[in-house]
Amino acid sequence: MRAAPPPLAGGTPGADALRPLLDTVLDALRIGAEERSGPLPAGGPETVAARVEALGAVLPETGTGPHEALRSLVRALAAGAADPAHPLCAAHLHTPPLALAAAADLAASALNPSMDSWDQAPAASALEALVTAALAAEAFPAARHPDALVTTGGTESNQLALLLARERQGTVRTVLGANAHHSFHRAAWLLGLPAPVTVPTPHGVLEPAALAEALAHTEGPVLVAATAGTTDEGLIDPLPELADVCAAHGAELHVDAAYGGPALLSRTHRHLLDGLDRARTVTIDLHKLGWQPAAAGLLAVRDAADLAVLGHTADYLNADDDTEAGLPDLLGRSLRTTRRPDVLKTAVTLRALGRSGLGALVDACITLAQDLADLVEKTPGLDLHARPTLTTVLFRPADADDEAVAEIRRTLLAEGRAVLGRAEANGRLWLKATLLNPHATPGDLAQLITLVEGSAHR
Numbered sequence: 001m002r003a004a005p006p007p008l009a010g011g012t013p014g015a016d017a018l019r020p021l022l023d024t025v026l027d028a029l030r031i032g033a034e035e036r037s038g039p040l041p042a043g044g045p046e047t048v049a050a051r052v053e054a055l056g057a058v059l060p061e062t063g064t065g066p067h068e069a070l071r072s073l074v075r076a077l078a079a080g081a082a083d084p085a086h087p088l089c090a091a092h093l094h095t096p097p098l099a100l101a102a103a104a105d106l107a108a109s110a111l112n113p114s115m116d117s118w119d120q121a122p123a124a125s126a127l128e129a130l131v132t133a134a135l136a137a138e139a140f141p142a143a144r145h146p147d148a149l150v151t152t153g154g155t156e157s158n159q160l161a162l163l164l165a166r167e168r169q170g171t172v173r174t175v176l177g178a179n180a181h182h183s184f185h186r187a188a189w190l191l192g193l194p195a196p197v198t199v200p201t202p203h204g205v206l207e208p209a210a211l212a213e214a215l216a217h218t219e220g221p222v223l224v225a226a227t228a229g230t231t232d233e234g235l236i237d238p239l240p241e242l243a244d245v246c247a248a249h250g251a252e253l254h255v256d257a258a259y260g261g262p263a264l265l266s267r268t269h270r271h272l273l274d275g276l277d278r279a280r281t282v283t284i285d286l287h288k289l290g291w292q293p294a295a296a297g298l299l300a301v302r303d304a305a306d307l308a309v310l311g312h313t314a315d316y317l318n319a320d321d322d323t324e325a326g327l328p329d330l331l332g333r334s335l336r337t338t339r340r341p342d343v344l345k346t347a348v349t350l351r352a353l354g355r356s357g358l359g360a361l362v363d364a365c366i367t368l369a370q371d372l373a374d375l376v377e378k379t380p381g382l383d384l385h386a387r388p389t390l391t392t393v394l395f396r397p398a399d400a401d402d403e404a405v406a407e408i409r410r411t412l413l414a415e416g417r418a419v420l421g422r423a424e425a426n427g428r429l430w431l432k433a434t435l436l437n438p439h440a441t442p443g444d445l446a447q448l449i450t451l452v453e454g455s456a457h458r
């Protein structure tokens with residue numbers, strides 16, 4: 001007799017099939033986190049890889065069954081995670097996802113709508129249209145027809161921004177600061193565009209006079225890429241002044257607000273993004289300061305008409321007669337074909353927390369960064385690079401050279417004690433704390449400082 005196929009996640013029986021499996025998953029997550037106990041596993045790459053290899057065959061001849069497979073692999077991944085929910089895991093723009101967003105993501109997986117045609121995603125595509133319109137209006141409040149595309153993150157959004165600029169202007173050259181994200185260089189390469197002109201940013205931001213000087217010496221159509229939330233320092237380029245320079249030189253402006261964009265939702269900090277709406281396109285990631293599991297990227301455009309160039313027909317997905325008959329044409333909403341309904345977790349989060357709830361989370365993390373900066377300033381023997389703007393704090397032991405700073409970071413990683421990043425500023429290497437965990441406490445920050453001091457004086 002043939003064995004019945006494993007149960008499916010969807011349909012009426014899906015929920016009952018999922019429930020016992022979820023119990024196993026949730027137990028394995030908890031047990032794995034207890035086993036790890038810190039922000040990451042101790043022992044470094046070889047120890048961690050050996051534990052994963054010890055799990056046995058990846059493709060056994062006879063399977064181990066759903067509960068064993070979930071239990072062993074989820075537990076191993078949790079035990080071996082660099083877990084951003086741990087307050088001492090603060091290196092990157094690596095967010096601790098909200099439980100409610102992760103729960104919504106499970107529903108997205110169970111239903112598995114694919115966002116490339118209406119007949120695979122009837123309600124999900126309608127929801128995406130509403131959410132993208134609402135978020136585009138946050139970025140471009142005065143625009144008549146703003147819109148936004150859902151992307152896999154800042155890298156894809158920046159690439160799309162360059163593509164749209166190329167389609168509007170022809171062979172366009174990107175002019176950006178040395179503080180801009182590396183993805184622009186790869187995007188220009190991928191799109192066959194000239195290599196970007198990089199303007200030095202000795203103070204961490206793209207300065208208007210330096211931009212004006214670069215534009216005066218750059219031939220042909222230009223897209224200026226400014227940053228609202230730099231990866232290394234969390235700084236925001238002076239957007240209104242940069243927009244003035246762009247206007248004076250007939251250059252278009254893109255703002256990479258992958259990091260800082262969600263500050264639009266904070267009443268207290270929204271002003272940091274003044275001038276953002278003068279861009280033609282804006283990158284915003286909700287898997288950074290928006291507490292979504294990856295991926296939750298957006299590219300907002302001031303004028304929806306700019307997206308028309310992405311229109312594309314594949315008869316099995318959006319035949320002309322289907323479109324004329326009223327079936328929404330989704331293929332032009334992305335360069336991808338099969339596409340997860342990443343918008344569901346975002347929609348759930350926006351509704352559950354509201355603007356004030358999300359704004360409060362942004363505010364809490366900005367306050368944490370100020371607290372950490374205070375603590376560094378009060379600690380003899382530690383140098384603070386600068387007061388933070390968003391949630392990034394650079395600091396280092398005053399008496400350490402760059403090699404010693406890099407070694408402190410690696411020691412903390414190897415011992416499984418803390419995950420800190422690294423960044424160069426003012427020609428020196430700094431430890432970087434990117435604070436995205438709204439549950440972190442002043443006590444956690446003090447512990448971080450103690451760990452750094454302890455590693456520095458071995």
Ligand SMILES: Cc1ncc(COP(=O)(O)O)c(C=O)c1O
Binds near residue numbers: 183230259
């Ligand atoms: C300023 C900025 N832009 C873009 C990106 C790329 O985002 P993603 O990793 O989601 O592609 C990052 C990533 O950290 C970033 O810091």
